[in-house]
Amino acid sequence: MNDATPATRPDQRQQDIRHDFTSAEPRWQAEWEKRACFSVPDVPPPEARKYYVLEMFPYPSGKIHMGHVRNYTLGDVVARYKRARGHLVMHPMGWDAFGLPAENAARERGIHPGTWTYQNIANMRAELKRMGLSIEWDREFATCDAEYYGRQQKLFLDFYRAGLVERKESWVNWDPVDGTVLANEQVIDGRGWRSGALVEKKKLSQWFFSITKYAPDLLEALDGLDRWPERVKLMQANWIGRSEGARVRFRLAGPVADTTEVEVFTTRPDTLFGMSFLAVAAEHPLAQAAAARDPKVAEFVAECRRMGTSEAAIEQAEKRGCDTGFRVAHPFIEGATFPVWIANFVLMEYGTGAIFGCPGHDERDFEFASKYGLAITPVVLPPGADPASFTLDGAAYTDDGTIFNSGFLDGLDVAAAKRRAIEALEAKGQGTGVVNWRLRDWGVSRQRYWGCPIPFIHCEACGVVPVPDDQLPVKLPEDVDFSKPGNPLDNHPTWKHVACPSCGKPARRETDTCDTFVDSSWYFARFCSPRAEAPVTKAAVDAWLPVDQYIGGIEHAILHLLYSRFFTRGMRDTGHLTLAEPFAGLFTQGMVQHESYKGADGRWLYPEEVEFSLAADGTRSGVVKGGNEPVTIGRVEAMSKSKRNTVDPGAIIDRYGADTARWFILSDNPPERDMEWTESGVAGAYRFTQRLYRLVATALPGLPPAGPVPEGAEGAKKLRQATHRTIAAVTEALESFAFNVAVARIHEFANAIAEAGGGEEMGAARREALETIARLASPMMPHLAEELWSLLRPGTEALVAQLPWPEADPALLRAETVTLAVQVLGKLRGTIEVAVDADEATIFALAEAEENVQRSIAGKPIRKRIHVPGRVVNFVV
């Protein structure tokens, strides 16, 4: 290769050798489909090693975006790799198809939500298919299919019968103009996002899944999820929010109406002796009682109500309070009483709506007590502090220490004092140790059309009656009117009027539909037997679940995953399946980002509207294409339609092909991080696909037929070692999701093949190398791999998609010699080449003799010799 022959200009000829991805990619996609390469049975044979790969299914917005490309490429690499490793791989795809955008389209453009959704699905399916994903499309479904949501209704009813569903009153955001309930994110500055009307709080009867029943298990089981990212588990644990503490009953010094006690929840019963006040929420009965007899208190209570009630708002708001005039007795200190205040930072929804204040060891209490001149008594002594002289220095002390000023708790540490205090409370009958949870029950009622109808009927005589199983599915009506405000299901003239299944009298259908998080909480189970009569087939889910590798965005780290974990438990307890954890392995990918561009007038520009140029000093600038309007190159940020910094996957595939898009997306950086989509990066990936093709195509005439590789010349052995080391390295990289490293190793291997040249004696080793590189690249560039394979093995039956993964020959992984770094005092002074089995004395002698090492030692005595086999020699002088 290096002995150039200018007269014939070999590269001139080579330039015409090009991989025509435009025809090749659809051809191989058709071939995979024809051979049903990716099909698996609902119930795998007992000897099969099953592997379930799943990416979070998309919302059918109409077009795929780069985030989808990244997500599905990652999953496809795993699926193809695991298949090659001999697993029976299930890799399905479906659509998270219910939700508000379809109703918005209906309102704005008069198109039916169903029509809009199924059109979008058709578009997106075609786009996904162009990516060459190894998906079993026969398992496809959309959550808006009656075949799907009907089974969901069956699960809903089973959960109801198992006591996992309840109906209770709850506050909602009500838009009085649109006549709809708004999600929190639809309320902007207290106004409805569409109508701009002031949102009101309204109490409605709503459906709830009793997720809190599983709170302890949902928390504890996180420990067993060893292939989940730690931070996701941490986020879930925080969300579930277990806190240990005590309920303490304080006797009122004088009864208030019929009330003689106030119950408080606290996580710090160890600090009870540091109490200086008791505080209740504005909605608390005691606050109401105080308000009733004192207009000033009433005014304060009303003020609290107007304030935001989110935890964040409360954290930031100034701590304010108002004395009720009531007093409570201390459970431990005989004869001591403390004032009862109303405080704006106490929440009625959390715990009991009342707290006891210990300003010495709680920051909020400290702030409150300081402001209103309430007593501050320290009862926890920091390590090393002197109890006689210790004072709090302008802040609460919240860390561990030794209890003092606390009677029978004195001398204990915080944890021990909590236990003792609870024992004492229980002995006196004034309290109990309890566990409190932050997790609330899951409200699933939505007052919308495009969702799964909740299968109940309201009867005046019989109350809430479940729809009998044989009347499922409760289908959405087709003829709906979106011109009126409110829920179209409720507005529908006939749909909701039905006979009560119990007494037969006229009754009314439930018009609420399910939160779309319900739809995505069990789709992974339905994929195992997507056409089954029951929601799932037990033999299928028991065999296929859990999902071995689940891949999706970090934005679903809490809700979707938690709800799915809940649903799986619910399905277990209603006999549908037998496991608790649906996702054994979880991988969360980063976002796809791009530079953003603005025109001279500040309008956002699409990347394809900008023409770039490079100045002599390396700075890049841009102008609007076809003119000279200057462009401001902005930050690299998440692709978004509003900033127009998007790249259309369809256009990329048109121009470079799916393999190039996949290769670039994998090569740029580790998949858990945010990646930057760059035009030059894609171009580089494209160059590599062509280079690989050329490497194979030009070598082809000189290759011997396929067969065993003989022991060859020295050069051949080097190439064979590179081949087998690359197999080992790529395998390891794929196993650990280091796809960018796998790509780098394949690049290096391509360089090694090119450098090895094409001498006659190299033939068999060269064939082995080229066949191997095609196969190693196949999970990432499946079409090109097939194309290369068909060149290398014309007429062969098997596709790369059907071949087993290459095996590295251990004999070729071993090296005869190894390069050791030689350091003097930890600084690199040279390297030596030694036989792998050389003894230490030989190695030290050789290292010491090295010219540059000699100079560094400079005749000084060597005090210590360190040898790390295969790595380094270090002399201490």
Place this chain on the structure above:
RNA sequence: GGGGGCGUGGCGGAACGGUAGACGCAGGAGACUUAAAAUCUCUCGGGCGCAGGCCCGUGCGGGUUCGAGUCCCGCCGCCCCCA
């Protein structure tokens, strides 16, 4: 405010406590072209030196170690989650 994570060339990033910067992108020089594209070769952290080579360098300051990007302590900055 609490919790978690991350800081390595111009850029994305490699690196079981053991030769920092693999691989790619961008850049530079050259070859082939009338030219461009494509392709190929060389170069590419900073400084000193004709060179052999030397010094500095993984956010900053300490520490542990024969040896620290990696481990420990304290800062600074950025990101995420819960508020």
